[in-house]
Amino acid sequence: MGGGSVRRSVLGIMGAALIAVLLLSCLKSGFYFTSDLYPAWMLYGLLPFFGGVTALLRRLAVSENEKRIAPAAVSAAERLLILSPFILMTVYALHWLLGPLSVHGTVNQLLRWGFYGLFAVSAVRIARSEGGEKVLASAWHAAGALLCGSALLAVCGILPLPHAVVFTTNAGISASGARLAGLVEYPNTFGLLMAAFLLERLFALAALLRREPGAGEIRLLRAALPLLPYAAALLLSESRGAWLTAGVAAAAGLALQRRRSFAPLLLAAAPFAGAALLYRQLAAAALAVQPAPGLLALAGAWAGSLLAGLGLCRLARSGAASRRRLAWAAGGLFAAAGMAAVFLTAQERIVRNFGTATARGAIYRDAWGLFMQAPWFGQGGETWRLSYRAVQSNPYVGSQVHSGYLDMLLNTGVLGTSVLLLLLGAIGLLLVRRRRELLPVYGVFVLHGAVDLDFSFGLVWLLIFLLAAWGLSCKAEEIQAGAKLGEDQGHAVLARPIAAAGRLARRADPIASGYRHRAYGTAVLLLLWLGVTGAGMWLAFRGEMAHRLHRQALAAAAPAKSAALLRSSLQWNPADAGTAIELARRLPPREAEAVLKRSLSYSPGHPGLLFALADNAVQRGDAYAAVSWAEAGFRRDKYNAAEQTKSLEGLFKLARRKWMSGSAAEARRVLDAGLELYGDYARRAADPDQVRVRNDREFRLTREAEQWGRELASLERSLHAPE
Incomplete structure (x- = not known):
């Protein structure tokens, strides 16, 4: 089989894979859930991984004359289109190393942008091919x-x-x-x-x-x-x-x-x-x-x-x-x-009926305050999902910030958002020069993503990269007529840093203009490509194994089997707080405490873990730990009536237990904390400004909470009554 036939076969496989992954994303809720992305990552990553291996082996084996063949020219817009997803992937990798608010959320975002990068590379490669x-x-x-x-x-x-x-x-x-x-x-x-x-x-x-x-x-x-x-x-x-x-x-x-x-x-x-x-x-x-x-x-x-x-x-x-x-x-x-x-x-x-717009206004104000805590580099993946319950000004339901740009600001700060804006600007300039009729389509994505959670759907990003590649796939005469982005000012802005970097490289090393240097550079890029795709497939495999075991555990009838499956799931993905909470419910208090604390090290400030640790401390009879974790839970989830009511119940029962066992000092410590938390809870529930605007979480002072508040006050009076 000739080289042309092999090339056409490979491109045919790439095209079929691209269409398949796009249709799969439609069938899987638009890849909104990262767990749906894991199998696609593993399967779709195989093609570019083995393609990179083949290219590297061919590059090392070809003769010097073959290495002298100049590659096809790549415009600045194409470079930005291909590199930007991997730059954002690197930003999330740095967050992972430095310690984000959520390791699980950061790894999910890392995988997402790596997958978008694979798709972009495949789409651009197809766009530059015949047909x-x-x-x-x-x-x-x-x-x-x-x-x-x-x-x-x-x-x-x-x-x-x-x-x-x-x-x-x-x-x-x-x-x-x-x-x-x-x-x-x-x-x-x-x-x-x-x-x-x-x-x-x-x-x-x-x-x-x-x-x-x-x-x-x-x-x-x-x-x-x-x-x-x-x-x-x-x-x-x-x-x-x-x-x-x-x-x-x-x-x-x-x-x-x-x-x-x-x-x-x-x-x-x-x-x-x-x-x-x-x-x-x-x-x-x-x-x-x-x-x-x-x-x-x-x-x-x-x-x-x-x-x-x-x-x-x-x-x-x-x-x-x-x-x-x-x-x-x-x-x-x-x-x-x-x-x-x-x-x-x-x-x-x-x-x-503009209540949803009012709610978005409250979300944006709260998100801006959260952004100002780390404006330059952000706090890692899914910052809003983990933090919104601590910063929300009223009890709305909003695990999504409803703005793709604001979400990127929270996750990666000004640094990552600048990369995102450069990417979107490069795509816009490319469409202006190559395929102007696609600009309105692109404009819908860019505009609507600013006021809703569209960018959380992987399908949206796949379609954006598909549009960009479609713009590249013009006929040869159209490319010759107007494809050179350097003719306008926007291209000059994008191309100048890349051209300057190339000039500096050539000046620093005279051999850089030679063919051997180019061959080594290509080999290094191929090695990096193999590292990215290989690491992505490994992380996706671990995520898929953990998710599959978690589902099996929830379906298991026997508690022992369910606990064993959850342990295995945590071994594959120790950063999943939901799995840790499920496992802790099935373990003795001492073992559960270790599981919850380990999970908290991956997601500091996770409200569910904090309330679970408070409940665990009550079970163990640890008064000081129960108070500390309950106070932290109240701070991190201000409008959770169910968990706050449960915590007040646990604090009252622990205080009574301590009092009856003769530990009056510990009982007073728990009572004082419980009464203070109850007072804060009651004041928030009675504040009309906080619950009138938006109360999606149905935050109110529950009857049970009022009962535990009275019980705490009654026990406190008994402790201070003269004997």
């Missing part, structure tokens, strides 16, 4: 079809997806009582994804009309075919943020179109009106329709919008000016009817 554009386009459209098709089939009752629709009675969350979440199981991010796929189709139509003004109607309709499903899914998500960012990105994209700016709007008018009517009908049924009526409604709206679009196309292309004006008037009526249908259906969501 790469088709592979990347196929991956994009396959992901969109899977996400949108499965969601609409779930609404119609055809495909059973338990979490595809989110039901709620809160009018501030949904106007219809139900929102479409699809496979990602989160309506806002699902809305973002549908907006991205919708805008890609819209501006693909614009690009088609710009390249081929006389394109046939069949081609136009084929390109417009997914518009209605994407628009309907976007509307059914009821994500106001996705609606707004889609509108802003579409307006910006149309402003960038120098010719035929409004032609895509004409083609999209009928599908939008059909999607709006379908949304109104399905929302009235709370997204719970019977299969036959649901499919009929979907098919009817889809077919009708295509026929209407075909009629508008014929009128717009007519030679008569009156017919063209009629086409635009009809398109305007379709668009107006669609907007009216959406507004009348979601009026409450659009003009009222």
